[in-house]
Amino acid sequence: MTALKKLFKRLRANSRVPVAVLSVILVAVGFTLLAQEAARETDARKSPEMLQFEKEPDAWLSNQRNVSELIKSVDAGQVATVALANGHPGLVLYTLKNGAKASVAVPGCTVLGCAGTALDKLAERGAAQGFALVGVDVDPRTKSQHLLDLLGTIVSPLIIIATMGIGFFVLMRLQTGAGGSASTLSERPEIKFDDAIGNDEAKAALNRVKAFMTDPSSYVKLGAAAPRGVLLVGPPGTGKTLLAKALAGESKANFIAVDGSYFTATFYGAGVAKVKALFKLARKNAPCVLFIDEVDGIGKRSRGNEGGGAESEMNRIINRVLVEMDGFEAMDNVVVVAATNHENNIDEAMRRPGRFDMLVRLAKPTLPERAKLFDLYLNKVTSDGSADTAALARMTPGLTPADIANIVNKAASSAAEKGAATVTSDHVLRAIETQLLGGEISPVKDLLTEGTRVRLAYHEAGHAMIGHWTGAGLVERVTIEPRGQALGVTYMTRDTEDPLYKQNELVSRLAMMLGGREAELLVLDSVSSGASDDLKRASELAIEMVGSLGFSETFGLLSVGGIPKELLGPDIQAAVLREARVLLEQAQATCRTLLTAQRARLDAMAQALLTCEVLQGAELKEMLGEVGRVPLPELAPIGRDQALALAFTRRV
Numbered sequence: 001m002t003a004l005k006k007l008f009k010r011l012r013a014n015s016r017v018p019v020a021v022l023s024v025i026l027v028a029v030g031f032t033l034l035a036q037e038a039a040r041e042t043d044a045r046k047s048p049e050m051l052q053f054e055k056e057p058d059a060w061l062s063n064q065r066n067v068s069e070l071i072k073s074v075d076a077g078q079v080a081t082v083a084l085a086n087g088h089p090g091l092v093l094y095t096l097k098n099g100a101k102a103s104v105a106v107p108g109c110t111v112l113g114c115a116g117t118a119l120d121k122l123a124e125r126g127a128a129q130g131f132a133l134v135g136v137d138v139d140p141r142t143k144s145q146h147l148l149d150l151l152g153t154i155v156s157p158l159i160i161i162a163t164m165g166i167g168f169f170v171l172m173r174l175q176t177g178a179g180g181s182a183s184t185l186s187e188r189p190e191i192k193f194d195d196a197i198g199n200d201e202a203k204a205a206l207n208r209v210k211a212f213m214t215d216p217s218s219y220v221k222l223g224a225a226a227p228r229g230v231l232l233v234g235p236p237g238t239g240k241t242l243l244a245k246a247l248a249g250e251s252k253a254n255f256i257a258v259d260g261s262y263f264t265a266t267f268y269g270a271g272v273a274k275v276k277a278l279f280k281l282a283r284k285n286a287p288c289v290l291f292i293d294e295v296d297g298i299g300k301r302s303r304g305n306e307g308g309g310a311e312s313e314m315n316r317i318i319n320r321v322l323v324e325m326d327g328f329e330a331m332d333n334v335v336v337v338a339a340t341n342h343e344n345n346i347d348e349a350m351r352r353p354g355r356f357d358m359l360v361r362l363a364k365p366t367l368p369e370r371a372k373l374f375d376l377y378l379n380k381v382t383s384d385g386s387a388d389t390a391a392l393a394r395m396t397p398g399l400t401p402a403d404i405a406n407i408v409n410k411a412a413s414s415a416a417e418k419g420a421a422t423v424t425s426d427h428v429l430r431a432i433e434t435q436l437l438g439g440e441i442s443p444v445k446d447l448l449t450e451g452t453r454v455r456l457a458y459h460e461a462g463h464a465m466i467g468h469w470t471g472a473g474l475v476e477r478v479t480i481e482p483r484g485q486a487l488g489v490t491y492m493t494r495d496t497e498d499p500l501y502k503q504n505e506l507v508s509r510l511a512m513m514l515g516g517r518e519a520e521l522l523v524l525d526s527v528s529s530g531a532s533d534d535l536k537r538a539s540e541l542a543i544e545m546v547g548s549l550g551f552s553e554t555f556g557l558l559s560v561g562g563i564p565k566e567l568l569g570p571d572i573q574a575a576v577l578r579e580a581r582v583l584l585e586q587a588q589a590t591c592r593t594l595l596t597a598q599r600a601r602l603d604a605m606a607q608a609l610l611t612c613e614v615l616q617g618a619e620l621k622e623m624l625g626e627v628g629r630v631p632l633p634e635l636a637p638i639g640r641d642q643a644l645a646l647a648f649t650r651r652v
Contacts, residue, residue, distance in 0.1 A: 050134050053083045053093055057138040060093040065102045070094060074122075077129050082122065083136040090114065091140055189249040196239055196246045197376060197401065198369035205360045206230070206247050209335055213251035213287050216333050228325050229355050231295075231346065232339040234362030237402030240339035243362070244291040247337065253287035260294040263317050271317045279324040279334075287333040295338035296345035318347060325355050364400055367393050367497045373401050374428075377408040384422040394493035395432055395476055407431045429477060429616065437483040444482045453610060455520055455528055456480045456488045461605040462519025462595060463490040463512060464615075468624045469594050472508035475624060477616040480609050487530065490516075503551055506541065510587035511594075513538040518591035519602060538587070542580035554579050601625060 085091035090109030108117040126133040232240040248255040263271045282290045370393035410431035473492040480488040517531035545551040547560035
């Protein structure tokens with residue numbers, strides 16, 4: 001009674017509900033009465049014979065006969081009534097004059113008629129013999145068949161709908177990250193900061209994050225805000241992912257790694273759901289370092305009407321990431337570390353205080369760090385220990401840890417292809433050439449004539465001799481094996497990576513660049529187009545020395561680069577070119593003097609290159625001779641060192 005009273009109260013409170021229910025009942029009753037009246041009117045129009053067949057069709061359908069029996073009964077004049085089932089071509093129900101009831105299925109009948117079958121001209125025979133021929137609405141199926149068909153009609157759409165629903169659900173689960181890479185935590189990394197060679201400044205910055213994750217309560221007591229987001233910025237291959245793992249390892253925290261493309265999804269809203277699930281997973285497994293690689297994939301927000309639905313969805317993903325980071329509690333102990341190569345693609349809202357407010361820059365490894373990296377990766381392969389990692393480091397300025405790892409891997413692969421038992425220094429050096437020059441030994445090698453090989457040998461020997469005897473650098477390796485666009489290469493390095501270059505070093509560099517051309521001219525009495533790149537780079541350096549670096553008697557301390565363009569007339573340009581040419585002619589004179597004096601060494605080195613194509617190590621040092629300097633032509637005194645970025649390898 002109490003339940004009924006509550007129901008009545010609710011109905012009175014909301015009068016629309018009973019009105020709606022009463023309306024539905026009235027419609028249903030009206031429809032039922034209308035259907036009954038329609039059936040009564042239809043039956044009133046049917047003949048007694050038709051009604052008799054339709055009332056109990058099972059009396060005929062349960063007595064199936066052959067077509068031949070129907071034909072015999074018709075021929076014998078025993079048939080009293082024949083009924084053709086509407087909608088079921090060939091189904092015939094008939095009654096004999098003795099009261100017997102039977103049915104038959106006549107083959108060959110279609111919805112278009114029964115021409116050419118046993119029922120052909122049945123109407124004419126019925127008129128002649130006096131039996132009635134009527135059409136009836138009967139269902140030849142049994143009750144069980146009718147029930148099964150009804151269930152099939154109802155269940156089949158339900159199965160289709162259920163299958164589609166399950167598929168949609170599974171797809172949504174996959175889109176939202178369930179079962180994806182973020183749903184399974186990796187084990188706590190064992191990597192430490194010491195395992196990530198280089199980037200000491202970045203490690204020092206991350207130590208603050210480590211200190212908080214190790215003991216967050218000490219920061220909370222003092223009211224210090226927890227670091228929530230760290231943005232790692234640096235060139236590709238500098239170890240951003242490794243450093244993020246090292247932070248987790250140092251902090252004894254779980255590590256979850258995804259990338260910017262992880263948040264994209266087929267369905268609208270699924271990306272936002274992924275963000276929610278990811279941050280929920282991170283909080284659940286705190287302390288945790290959540291690493292998002294290539295964050296610029298979601299870090300650039302579209303403005304106004306710049307994009308359509310996809311851009312709008314990306315904005316919602318960014319907004320959700322920011323909301324989740326704002327929702328970190330002081331003791332959640334979750335830090336989001338994001339990495340990118342494109343700092344400018346990160347939205348300003350993501351970099352404001354309280355979000356990715358700690359910017360950590362990663363740089364390419366220095367000379368000592370590259371040596372350590374070569375030691376690290378060579379220890380991971382079967383090496384014979386002959387590689388001079390200090391020399392390898394000098395030969396690879398500007399390369400990243402990923403590049404060095406790739407070089408060692410190429411060296412090991414090359415050794416395996418050649419059936420070598422260990423990885424030798426030569427394998428590593430050839431891998432460096434492949435990396436720096438952009439390819440394996442060129443097929444052009446087989447097309448070179450002997451005369452061209454001789455010219456290449458003297459050209460490279462000239463570079464090496466001048467570079468060595470003028471003190472331009474350390475000659476590490478000389479080769480006349482063509483790779484990429486280079487037909488030969490002289491590898492010359494500095495023993496330090498000091499960004500400052502002294503005047504005498506730059507003058508020596510000028511001479512080294514011209515050494516190949518002058519060797520050709522001295523020995524072969526002609527020059528070739530192979531010196532075109534040397535002349536271009538030497539001219540650029542000479543003009544830079546005169547116009548910008550203060551190595552000029554004409555301009556003194558005046559830098560041409562600082563003069564407004566409207567004041568740079570033809571006379572100033574001519575003066576710069578004239579003095580630059582003087583520097584080049586002085587370097588040329590130095591080359592001729594040295595090469596003439598060291599002609600025997602030059603010939604010996606060229607012959608050795610023609611024989612083995614590659615010179616390096618002790619053999620190269622012996623051919624170059626003891627380090628000594630020949631006095632260079634006197635130049636105007638310069639009061640201070642200057643900086644200049646120089647190309648590392650000399651290419652023909």
